[in-house]
Amino acid sequence: MGVRAVIMGPPGAGKGTQAKLLQERRGVPHISTGDILRDARRAGTVLGCEAERYMAKGLLVPDDVVIGIVADRLGGQNHNQGFLLDGFPRTVPQAEALDRILDEGGEQLDAVVSISVPEDELVRRLAGRRVCRQCSTMFHLEVDPAARLARCDRCGGDLYQREDDREETVRARFDVYARDTAPVLRYYGDAGLLHEISGVGDREAIFQHVTASLP
Ligand code: AMP
Numbered sequence: 001m002g003v004r005a006v007i008m009g010p011p012g013a014g015k016g017t018q019a020k021l022l023q024e025r026r027g028v029p030h031i032s033t034g035d036i037l038r039d040a041r042r043a044g045t046v047l048g049c050e051a052e053r054y055m056a057k058g059l060l061v062p063d064d065v066v067i068g069i070v071a072d073r074l075g076g077q078n079h080n081q082g083f084l085l086d087g088f089p090r091t092v093p094q095a096e097a098l099d100r101i102l103d104e105g106g107e108q109l110d111a112v113v114s115i116s117v118p119e120d121e122l123v124r125r126l127a128g129r130r131v132c133r134q135c136s137t138m139f140h141l142e143v144d145p146a147a148r149l150a151r152c153d154r155c156g157g158d159l160y161q162r163e164d165d166r167e168e169t170v171r172a173r174f175d176v177y178a179r180d181t182a183p184v185l186r187y188y189g190d191a192g193l194l195h196e197i198s199g200v201g202d203r204e205a206i207f208q209h210v211t212a213s214l215p
Pocket residue numbers: 011033034035037054055056058059060061062063066086087088089090094164173
């Protein structure tokens with residue numbers, strides 16, 4: 001039976017990187033609401049066009065929209081391989097909705113891992129972050145550059161800078177995290193599910209801390 005978990009942390013903390021490692025090495029499906037919304041935007045769907053209005057400004061997409069996405073993805077099925085949610089929940093109403101969705105299938109969360117990183121380090125990471133348009137693999141201009149400029153090492157796709165990683169939008173995303181998402185940490189702390197780890201240092205060492213937090 002796989003683990004059912006949430007990974008949290010401010011923008012640039014390394015949630016996506018760690019979630020992808022857990023998927024590759026443990027087969028735990030990685031569900032990123034940000035990736036789902038970016039795919040919808042690229043496909044030009046109604047959902048993608050609506051979400052774009054918020055994403056471009058670093059604001060949260062309305063709760064009912066993202067809750068609908070997660071209910072579609074998680075509702076009405078067994079999660080024998082488990083899942084790792086990345087980027088959801090970001091508000092207390094989303095966390096409550098997740099409890100209800102899981103409860104309907106007789107399931108509950110096993111753990112919530114929160115990665116913390118000092119803000120000046122986050123700004124540096126986001127400014128240099130480049131993402132593959134095709135497979136969402138992440139690179140960093142200084143710390144983890146791709147072998148060929150602007151090409152993904154894994155699939156050869158185009159690397160680009162997320163619009164919301166630009167400096168002016170990053171500030172708004174930090175504010176949103178402090179105001180709307182920090183209360184979710186308290187929600188899970190009260191539920192006895194929260195494991196807080198440092199996201200500074202080597203990705204492998206951080207991965208050890210992530211896995212040590214999971215049952
Ligand atoms: P991420 O890739 O997780 O950093 O998400 C990128 C953007 O997608 C966020 O800044 C929001 O605009 C939107 N988004 C992703 N997940 C959520 C969520 N759970 N609730 C609201 N907006 C979200």
